[in-house]
Amino acid sequence: MNTLVKYLRWDTVVGVLLIAVFLAGSGTTEGFADTANLSAALDDTAEIALIALPMTLLVVAGQVDLSVASMLGLSSALAGSLWEAGWTFETIVPLCLLVGALGGLLNGWLVTRVGLPSLAVTIGTLTLYRGLASVVLGDKAVADFPETYSRWATYTQTVPGTFIPYPVALFGVLAVITAVVLHCTAFGRSLYAIGAQEDAAYFAGIRVKRIKLVLFVLAGFVASFAGIVFTLRYGSARADNGVGLELVVIASVLLGGVDFDGGRGTLGGAVAGVLLIGLLNNLLTLNDVSNEIQVIVTGLLLVASVLTPRVVAAVSERRHRRAATASA
Amino acid sequence: MTATLESPPAAPEADRRSARSLMDLVLRARELSIGGALVVLILGTWISNPSFLDDQGIKDLLLNSSILVLLAVGQSVVVITRNIDLSVGSVVGLTAFACGSFVSGTDHSALTVVLLGIGLGVLCGLVSGLLVSFGRVPALVVTLGMLYVIQGIDHAWAHGEQINAADVPDDVLGLGSGSVLGIPYLPLISAAVLVGTAYYLRTYRSGRELYAIGSNPEAARLAGIPIRRRVLAAYAFSGAVAGLAGALWLARFGTVVADAANGWELTVVSSVVVGGIAITGGVGTVWGAALGALLLTTMGSALVVLKVDSFWQQAITGVLLLAAITTDRIVNLRTTSALRKRSRR
Numbered sequence: 001m002n003t004l005v006k007y008l009r010w011d012t013v014v015g016v017l018l019i020a021v022f023l024a025g026s027g028t029t030e031g032f033a034d035t036a037n038l039s040a041a042l043d044d045t046a047e048i049a050l051i052a053l054p055m056t057l058l059v060v061a062g063q064v065d066l067s068v069a070s071m072l073g074l075s076s077a078l079a080g081s082l083w084e085a086g087w088t089f090e091t092i093v094p095l096c097l098l099v100g101a102l103g104g105l106l107n108g109w110l111v112t113r114v115g116l117p118s119l120a121v122t123i124g125t126l127t128l129y130r131g132l133a134s135v136v137l138g139d140k141a142v143a144d145f146p147e148t149y150s151r152w153a154t155y156t157q158t159v160p161g162t163f164i165p166y167p168v169a170l171f172g173v174l175a176v177i178t179a180v181v182l183h184c185t186a187f188g189r190s191l192y193a194i195g196a197q198e199d200a201a202y203f204a205g206i207r208v209k210r211i212k213l214v215l216f217v218l219a220g221f222v223a224s225f226a227g228i229v230f231t232l233r234y235g236s237a238r239a240d241n242g243v244g245l246e247l248v249v250i251a252s253v254l255l256g257g258v259d260f261d262g263g264r265g266t267l268g269g270a271v272a273g274v275l276l277i278g279l280l281n282n283l284l285t286l287n288d289v290s291n292e293i294q295v296i297v298t299g300l301l302l303v304a305s306v307l308t309p310r311v312v313a314a315v316s317e318r319r320h321r322r323a324a325t326a327s328a
Numbered sequence: 329m330t331a332t333l334e335s336p337p338a339a340p341e342a343d344r345r346s347a348r349s350l351m352d353l354v355l356r357a358r359e360l361s362i363g364g365a366l367v368v369l370i371l372g373t374w375i376s377n378p379s380f381l382d383d384q385g386i387k388d389l390l391l392n393s394s395i396l397v398l399l400a401v402g403q404s405v406v407v408i409t410r411n412i413d414l415s416v417g418s419v420v421g422l423t424a425f426a427c428g429s430f431v432s433g434t435d436h437s438a439l440t441v442v443l444l445g446i447g448l449g450v451l452c453g454l455v456s457g458l459l460v461s462f463g464r465v466p467a468l469v470v471t472l473g474m475l476y477v478i479q480g481i482d483h484a485w486a487h488g489e490q491i492n493a494a495d496v497p498d499d500v501l502g503l504g505s506g507s508v509l510g511i512p513y514l515p516l517i518s519a520a521v522l523v524g525t526a527y528y529l530r531t532y533r534s535g536r537e538l539y540a541i542g543s544n545p546e547a548a549r550l551a552g553i554p555i556r557r558r559v560l561a562a563y564a565f566s567g568a569v570a571g572l573a574g575a576l577w578l579a580r581f582g583t584v585v586a587d588a589a590n591g592w593e594l595t596v597v598s599s600v601v602v603g604g605i606a607i608t609g610g611v612g613t614v615w616g617a618a619l620g621a622l623l624l625t626t627m628g629s630a631l632v633v634l635k636v637d638s639f640w641q642q643a644i645t646g647v648l649l650l651a652a653i654t655t656d657r658i659v660n661l662r663t664t665s666a667l668r669k670r671s672r673r
Contacts, residue, residue, distance in 0.1 A: 064468075066594075110650065115661075119412075120607045120653050123598055128646025134639045244591065247414075251472055260466040292484035299476025306465040306473075 010257035010309045011269025018276045025283040032286055035163035036155075043155035045278035046167035046233065047072065047226040047242065049271070051249045053171075053178045054219040056270040058118075059253055060182070061215060062195040062262025063111065066122040068223040069245035070129035071103050073238075075227025077133040080142030080237025089149050096224050103129055104220020108213035118216075126246065133239040142237040153232035167229050179267040187211070195262025251298060252277050255305045277301070358604040358656065362619040366626060373630040380633045383510075390515040391580065393625035395420075395573050397518045399592065400599040400621040401525050401614045402569030405562045407600055408529075410542040410609025411460060411467035413563065415474040416570045417592035419452045422482040423574025428491030428584045431500055438503040442575045449571015450564050452478060457563025461556040475593065486586030493582025504579035514576055518618075521569065526614045538562060543610025599624050602652045620652075 026033035051068050058065055075096045082092045103125065110121045151157040155165040164172070182188040193201040194208055202208045231237045256273025258265030277298055284294050374381045399416055406413045423445045431441055452474070459470045493501065506513050529535040540548040541555050549555055578584055597607075603620025605612030627648065631641045 110654065114654055114657055116653055116657055117607045120601045121650070123594055123601065124646055124649040124653060126594065126646075127598070127649055128643055131639075131641070131643025131646050135643055138639050247472060247475070251476070254469050254472075260469050290484065292480045294480075295476050295483070296480030299473040299478075299480060302473035302476065303459060303465075303470060306469045307459065307463050310464060 010305060011266050011272060013308070014256055014269055014272040014276055014305070018272050018279065021276065021279050021283060025279070025286075029283060029286050032283060037282070037286070039155040039158055039163045039165055041278055041282035042168045043153075043165040043233065044282065045274055046153070046165070046171065047230050048245065048249050048252060048278070049171045049274045050167070050174070050226045050229065051219070051223050051245075052253050052270055052274050053174055053267075054215065054222045055249050055253050056256075056258055056265065056267055057178070057182060057191060058215050058219055059250075059258050059260060060195050060262060060265055061191045061212060062198065063118040063212060063215065064122065064250065064260075065104075065107060065118065065216060065219045065223075066246045066250075067103070067107060067125040067129055068219060068226075068249060069242045070126045070133065071100055071220055071223035072227040072230055072242040072245065073240060074103070074129045074133040074136070075100055075224035076231040076237045076241040077137035077239045079228055079231050080140075081137050083145065083237070084142050093228055096228055097221055100220040100222075100224020100227075101217050102220070103224070104217040105213070107220065108216030111216065112209040112212050130239070130243075137237065137239045139239070143235055145232060145235055145237075150232045150235050153229050167233070175267065175271055182267050191215075192263050195259075195264070197263075248277075248298075251302050255302055257305065257309070273305075358659070359613065359616050359619060361655075361659075362603060362616060362623060362652075366619060366623050369623070369626055369630055373633055377633050380630070385633075387512060389626060389629060391512055392629060393622050394512075394514040394518040395576055395580070396592075396595065396599060396621040396625055397515075397618045398521055398569050398573045398576070399596045400603065400617040401518075401522050402566035403596045403600050404603070404605050404612065404614045404617040405525065405529070405538065406467075406566045407597075407605050407607060408542045408609060408612060409538050409559050409562050410545065411559060411562070412471060412597065412607075413453075413456060413566045414468065414471040414593045414597075415452065415456055415478055416566065416573075416596055417589045418475050418478040418482060419449055419567060419570035420574040420577060420589035420592065421587060422452070422478050423448045423571045424577040424584045424588045425482055425486055425491065425586055427575050427578045428496065429485075431497055431578075432491055432495035435497050436500070437497075438499045438579065441500050441578065442503075442572060445571040445573075445575030445578075446568050447571065449567040449569070449574065451567070452570070453564045453567015454560070456567070457560040460563065461559040479587075479590065483586045488586075490586075491578070491582075491584040496578065496582050500579050501582055502579075504576065504581070514580060517572075517576065521572070522614060522618050525565075529614060534558065534561075539610050541609075595624065596621075598649055602649060604656055 022033075031037055051072070055065065055068065078096050078099060079092050082095070083089070107118070107121055107125055110116050110125075111118045152166050158165050159169045162169075182191065190201065190206045190211060193204065193206055194211065198208060227241070230241055234241075252274040253265075253270045254260055254273070255277065256265070256269035256271065258270050258273075280297060280301075281294050284297065285291075370381070379385055399420070403413060403416060426448055427441045427445050430436070430444060456467075456471050456474050459465055459474075460467045463470070503513055508516065529538065537548070537553045537558055540551065540553055541558055545555065574589075577588055581588075599621035600612075600617045601607060601620070602623060603612065603616035603618070605617055624645070627645060628641065631644065632638070636644070
């Protein structure tokens with residue numbers, strides 16, 4: 001019983017669910033397990049997956065960044081208007097990344113220096129960055145990106161010998177690095193410490209503010225990169241690209257068992273959460289299940305993901321107590 | 329506190345009283361400063377464009393803000409208990425559509441629609457509330473999940489169709505367009521809900537207990553406050569208000585699509601935050617939240633009237649939002665240190 005409960009951690013459950021969805025999909029739905037479809041399904045989650053990495057670090061440290069999707073939009077708008085102005089892509093990308101890092105710096109500064117809650121700050125910058133995006137590009141759409149660039153982001157071109165599109169391959173590499181940093185380094189442990197008890201972490205000599213600042217800069221940086229991927233993947237730069245995506249990213253991370261109160265969760269769980277939502281949506285689409293039902297499924301999964309571990313814990317505790325009274 | 333023991337016997341009482349009055353002043357000053365900003369904004373806009381405050385202009389301002397004010401009041405009650413309700417936007421959408429399809433082509437009265445909206449809203453609020461209070465799961469996650477579920481149900485039900493004003497009974501539309509003594513019904517309803525909630529929170533024991541839960545849940549539990557029941561009630565109230573807002577949405581616009589009020593949840597939370605309600609619970613009044621909602625709506629209208637390039641509007645709103653919460657925080661820090669100095673003297 002004890003060992004069962006030990007392995008019944010939610011992130012393991014999500015992993016098992018992921019495999020179950022994959023097996024059920026390949027058994028029931030023609031074309032689901034095809035490499036072309038898997039490429040497309042993976043590529044569809046590229047931006048969410050990329051942003052989910054720094055978001056996991058933030059949530060583990062007890063913070064949240066709601067402005068990421070707006071930063072994605074700002075980066076997209078910036079890339080579009082600079083491209084239209086005749087800049088080369090080699091200069092556009094670093095500039096967008098710089099803007100993303102600066103946006104993250106503003107978030108981090110307001111959280112650490114002014115001492116505001118990250119939820120309130122990033123609701124403000126969510127509005128600000130989306131507003132700046134529409135200042136930069138208005139309601140125009142820039143779409144004439146050359147094939148040489150957009151191929152890198154779409155699933156038509158994959159890493160040679162595999163069915164993995166380049167953004168997903170990059171995500172894989174970054175996920176491994178992030179997992180190592182989070183789970184095997186002192187920096188990673190300090191994130192858990194900050195998330196669990198910020199004051200205690202501070203008095204234990206962890207540079208809480210510095211670390212939080214770094215996390216927000218990282219989130220802004222990755223979000224602006226995701227903006228470029230988004231732009232090239234859809235071949236369209238718009239100020240309203242990715243509206244509402246912040247909630248999907250957070251939902252994926254929380255689905256993977258990362259505790260919103262901070263201090264708990266694994267990167268593997270978060271990645272499994274991202275892939276589960278992506279794969280499930282792809283499978284439902286292939287079966288002509290409407291988008292509305294997909295949204296409902298996401299919501300139910302999310303509620304189940306926070307409710308189940310607590311119900312399991314409550315049940316096992318009750319059983320323990322009963323066993324204890326019986327033996328006494 | 330130890331410092332007051334060392335002071336002469338007469339002093340502590342006086343000190344405490346002055347400290348309390350200072351605290352009172354600052355708490356009131358928060359609402360005053362938001363109100364002041366609102367007045368400056370309105371006067372400034374009026375001076376540069378007098379049509380902003382003609383009869384129609386005032387009516388528009390009141391009508392535009394009344395639904396947001398309602399939602400902000402509901403959200404405040406939840407945020408004061410250190411929780412959050414992200415599902416309000418989708419509840420408004422769902423109730424507006426449900427009420428619309430219930431009455432379209434019939435001659436149901438406005439009261440029926442309002443009651444139906446409130447009932448449906450309470451139902452949604454109860455589900456979120458039960459999960460948060462009895463499931464003991466983080467509010468943000470639960471209400472984010474509920475946001476998706478309700479939105480999905482709404483879209484699946486509507487299936488791309490919309491409610492048309494022509495099918496909505498005149499009595500219902502009259503609720504949205506009618507007025508008493510020149511004041512439209514909608515702002516009157518919002519004001520009634522606002523005043524009632526403010527009175528309840530300030531006067532009733534259970535209202536004060538919501539603040540206790542938000543400022544220190546553990547202490548509240550030890551003090552014997554029924555936390556679960558209070559939090560559940562807060563969510564039911566927020567749901568009820570969102571349901572009412574949905575019914576009023578139908579009455580005001582007549583035409584309702586499935587994604588009415590989609591994405592409003594963050595605007596509502598913004599109003600509450602601008603209004604000086606701490607996102608960490610236990611602090612703030614519904615007056616502040618209502619002023620915050622008024623300020624956000626007025627800002628939107630003023631930028632249009634002032635012919636500010638529409639692309640700039642959202643960015644300006646964002647900057648003002650950040651400025652509001654930053655100022656609030658700085659004023660708060662100053663007061664705390666001033667109070668500490670006083671109690672030490």
